[in-house]
Amino acid sequence: MMRGTFLICLGVATSLIAASVQAQQETEPQTGTRFRAEPERMKTNPKSNDADNSRRVAKKFGQCLFDRRTKQSIALLTVSDYWAIDYGNLGEAQYLLENRILMEDCLGRVGRGGLGGIGMTISNTIIRGGLVEAAYLEVYNDEDEPIVISDSEPEVLPNRFFVSGPTNYDARAIASLSDCVVYNAPAQAHAIIHTEPASDEERAAVMAIVPALGNCLTAGNELRLDETSIRAFVADGLWARMHYGQEFKDSEGSD
Numbered sequence: 369m370m371r372g373t374f375l376i377c378l379g380v381a382t383s384l385i386a387a388s389v390q391a392q393q394e395t396e397p398q399t400g401t402r403f404r405a406e407p408e409r410m411k412t413n414p415k416s417n418d419a420d421n422s423r424r425v426a427k428k429f430g431q432c433l434f435d436r437r438t439k440q441s442i443a444l445l446t447v448s449d450y451w452a453i454d455y456g457n458l459g460e461a462q463y464l465l466e467n468r469i470l471m472e473d474c475l476g477r478v479g480r481g482g483l484g485g486i487g488m489t490i491s492n493t494i495i496r497g498g499l500v501e502a503a504y505l506e507v508y509n510d511e512d513e514p515i516v517i518s519d520s521e522p523e524v525l526p527n528r529f530f531v532s533g534p535t536n537y538d539a540r541a542i543a544s545l546s547d548c549v550v551y552n553a554p555a556q557a558h559a560i561i562h563t564e565p566a567s568d569e570e571r572a573a574v575m576a577i578v579p580a581l582g583n584c585l586t587a588g589n590e591l592r593l594d595e596t597s598i599r600a601f602v603a604d605g606l607w608a609r610m611h612y613g614q615e616f617k618d619s620e621g622s623d
Contacts (some may be wrong), residue, residue: 420566423596426476427565429490430498431567432474433464434506440464445611450546450604451539459600465492484564497600500607501561514558515550515609518617523551525612527619546585546605553580554609557602565599574598593611 434441444461447454458465508515524547530539550557556577563570574595581598 372543400467420499423565425493426490427499427501428498429474429477429499430495431502431505432477433470433495434499434502436470436474437467438465438506442503444496445499445503445607447531448527449530449535449539450601451493451535452533453492453496454531460534463496465495468517497603498567500603504561504603504606504610508558508574508606511559511562515552517554517609517613521551521613521616523548525608525616527612527616529612543604543608544600545581546601547608548584549580549602550605550609552583553577554606556580561606566595570595570599577602621623 373595388398398543440463444453444464445457447457447461451501504515524544528543528547530536530543556573560573560577563573577598581593
């Protein structure tokens with residue numbers, strides 16, 4: 369499959385978002401689960417195939433954790449944002465991140481599913497990304513029935529949780545982008561999460577949401593995003609809309 373990077377003309381603030389997305393993928397602290405399996409032969413570009421397989425592993429691994437510890441998984445999502453986890457406020461989510469037996473069991477299940485052909489590190493932030501998708505798909509598991517957003521809901525959710533600290537501004541910038549994209553293209557966002565990572569279907573779904581992405585950013589600068597980063601913040605936006613969007617509607621209804 370031909371993989372690509374999407375170049376979009378964007379606004380002044382978007383260079384920060386681009387840097388944030390790239391930095392999360394390339395330089396985030398590798399605290400999490402380290403595992404290694406025997407390398408398999410790659411018929412084509414080994415580096416590309418390894419990266420694609422890593423994405424599939426992360427999704428399956430997150431789904432396994434969510435299925436096995438749903439309550440703790442949701443607890444983790446509510447004390448974290450796209451960029452960071454509030455380790456000082458984990459509560460019962462701490463048992464999820466520290467449950468080595470569960471981690472190893474899910475890794476074994478992923479490996480037995482044919483995705484154990486590489487060595488990689490799954491950081492806690494990547495774990496969160498898998499949980500975000502799993503949590504959304506737990507409710508919106510029908511490919512043809514995306515989340516419904518009413519006109520009365522705000523485009524940018526005002527009640528999201530953000531971790532305080534040096535990544536706070538970056539997380540808020542990414543959240544504003546993902547909220548806008550999901551608000552204006554919920555069906556297209558939903559379609560992305562229902563595809564297999566690194567598949568032709570994913571690329572087609574990502575291409576379909578690029579116009580909405582461009583419309584959610586101020587004209588001016590250039591932003592480079594690939595399927596991986598677009599899927600990540602779209603998944604975050606979908607879960608946030610499902611969770612914080614409902615909280616917002618409940619609070620408005622109680623006034």
